[in-house]
Amino acid sequence: xxxxxxxxxxxxxxxxxxxxxxxxxxxxxxIAVSATTFKLDDENKAVVMDPDAASDEELIMAAESCPxxxxxxxxxxxxQIYP
Amino acid sequence: MKKFKYLIIGGGVSGTTAAETVRxxxxxxxxxxxxxxxxxxxxxxxxxxxxxYLPEGENKIWLKTPDWYIKENIGFFSGKKAVNLDxxxxxxxxxxxxxxxxxxxxxxxxxxxxxxxxxxxxxNNVFSLRVLDDARAIKEKIKTAKKAVAVGGGFxxxxxxxxxxxxxxxxxxxxxxxxxxxxxxxxxxAVLVENxxxxxxxxxxxxxxxxxxxxxxxxxxxxLKNGIQINCDMIIAGIGATCSLDWLGNSGIKxxxxxLANEYLETNLSDIWTTGDVAEFNDLxxxxxxxxxxxxxxxxxxxxxxxxxxxxxxxxRLVSSYSTTGFGITISFVGDVRPEADRTIISRGSLESRxxxxxxxxxxxxxxxxxxxxxxELSLISKLISADFKVSxxxxxxxxxxxxxxxxxx
Numbered sequence: 001x002x003x004x005x006x007x008x009x010x011x012x013x014x015x016x017x018x019x020x021x022x023x024x025x026x027x028x029x030x031i032a033v034s035a036t037t038f039k040l041d042d043e044n045k046a047v048v049m050d051p052d053a054a055s056d057e058e059l060i061m062a063a064e065s066c067p068x069x070x071x072x073x074x075x076x077x078x079x080q081i082y083p
Numbered sequence: 084m085k086k087f088k089y090l091i092i093g094g095g096v097s098g099t100t101a102a103e104t105v106r107x108x109x110x111x112x113x114x115x116x117x118x119x120x121x122x123x124x125x126x127x128x129x130x131x132x133x134x135x136y137l138p139e140g141e142n143k144i145w146l147k148t149p150d151w152y153i154k155e156n157i158g159f160f161s162g163k164k165a166v167n168l169d170x171x172x173x174x175x176x177x178x179x180x181x182x183x184x185x186x187x188x189x190x191x192x193x194x195x196x197x198x199x200x201x202x203x204x205x206x207n208n209v210f211s212l213r214v215l216d217d218a219r220a221i222k223e224k225i226k227t228a229k230k231a232v233a234v235g236g237g238f239x240x241x242x243x244x245x246x247x248x249x250x251x252x253x254x255x256x257x258x259x260x261x262x263x264x265x266x267x268x269x270x271x272x273a274v275l276v277e278n279x280x281x282x283x284x285x286x287x288x289x290x291x292x293x294x295x296x297x298x299x300x301x302x303x304x305x306x307l308k309n310g311i312q313i314n315c316d317m318i319i320a321g322i323g324a325t326c327s328l329d330w331l332g333n334s335g336i337k338x339x340x341x342x343l344a345n346e347y348l349e350t351n352l353s354d355i356w357t358t359g360d361v362a363e364f365n366d367l368x369x370x371x372x373x374x375x376x377x378x379x380x381x382x383x384x385x386x387x388x389x390x391x392x393x394x395x396x397x398x399x400r401l402v403s404s405y406s407t408t409g410f411g412i413t414i415s416f417v418g419d420v421r422p423e424a425d426r427t428i429i430s431r432g433s434l435e436s437r438x439x440x441x442x443x444x445x446x447x448x449x450x451x452x453x454x455x456x457x458x459x460e461l462s463l464i465s466k467l468i469s470a471d472f473k474v475s476x477x478x479x480x481x482x483x484x485x486x487x488x489x490x491x492x493x
């Protein structure tokens with residue numbers, strides 16, 4: 001299951017953060033990189049608390065840190081930019 | 084002799100991330116990776132996860148395809164091992180005798196499973212889990228195995244017990260210690276983990292050690308030091324990891340358990356960096372020289388070393404963590420969890436609620452935590468560590484499991 005979070009941060013090139021819950025293993029890498037954006041829920045899956053909290057750079061770093069590539073980033077034109 | 088501007092020894096997540104970062108910062112500089120395993124980069128974390136052991140599971144582990152190295156113009160010496168470093172001449176020799184010259188070198192060789200040396204430990208179906216070939220062999224065996232013995236406590240052992248039980252394999256866990264993961268967890272936390280294991284059918288034998296492995300070519304059982312015999316047709320030994328540093332013997336590089344590095348991940352030798360499991364580095368947040376064997380540390384250090392090698396000098400600064408789920412419980416480690424004498428402990432939680440967190444405090448600041456079934460607090464505790472939060476005056480709040488840690492974060 002894919003959970004989508006719309007991002008409306010001013011000046012950001014990223015419009016959507018998607019978490020693939022089937023891929024997420026709860027390793028919590030994203031939280032260590034961007035604790036203002038992500039947290040683990042009661043099922044130990046990553047969820048987005050605040051899609052506008054972090055810079056684009058921090059979001060990309062968090063997505064890149066995921067060992068299962070469960071974080072998907074989409075730009076303003078609807079194009080997937082990671083992974 | 085081949086020459087590369089950037090030579091990276093180690094093709095795991097740290098070395099691969101470093102190569103990728105170097106390429107982002109230097110479009111034309113020549114880069115090569117030397118990797119002991121004959122595979123493109125994959126997610127080592129996945130080797131102990133249930134998904135890998137499903138029929139198509141291997142498709143999920145790849146971080147890079149063989150094409151990626153070609154597309155990024157990164158030389159890839161796979162299935163090759165570095166056997167000598169001459170730091171004066173800036174030459175690394177590989178096991179086939181080939182020599183490679185470098186301008187800048189990164190050593191990200193990771194660590195390997197400790198070799199288990201007892202009578203019979205060379206028999207078939209005695210496994211450790213570190214690399215893809217180990218995981219493939221385990222995956223093949225669990226299709227037919229009926230009884231397994233797991234040895235040692237820790238993340239991998241916990242995950243492998245969960246896996247074995249999901250495949251309906253009768254599982255006995257042998258622990259040398261008096262409780263699970265002693266002394267990293269305390270007894271109360273261990274009770275939560277042990278109860279989860281026992282409830283799901285794992286038999287735990289504590290204060291026990293295997294003295295001999297029985298069988299012909301293949302394992303048929305184990306004999307413990309106290310004489311007890313347990314029949315089994317496979318063994319998974321999780322007895323710890325060690326870094327192989329022999330090849331650096333004459334190089335002049337400073338080592339302890341790992342390769343020593345400063346906060347920029349530079350070694351004592353010029354133009355040589357080290358990252359990941361093998362690096363013993365100056366951690367700016369913990370204010371200590373530490374060696375951390377976790378995925379995130381490796382990945383993020385690779386990124387910072389890549390920047391340092393190709394561009395600006397950047398210090399490494401991160402509170403790393405690792406988290407796993409099995410048998411319905413979640414265990415997370417954050418920061419430095421070593422129970423050294425100079426740390427005090429703040430516990431929050433209760434056995435009744437099946438949740439527990441232990442905050443490790445040094446010089447008045449939280450430096451690490453072990454967290455069981457309180458995962459929503461993981462990010463908050465990470466923030467407290469990275470903000471150098473002073474615990475003084477907040478002890479009552481921190482020990483109250485109902486207190487919302489968010490209130491402590493400004």
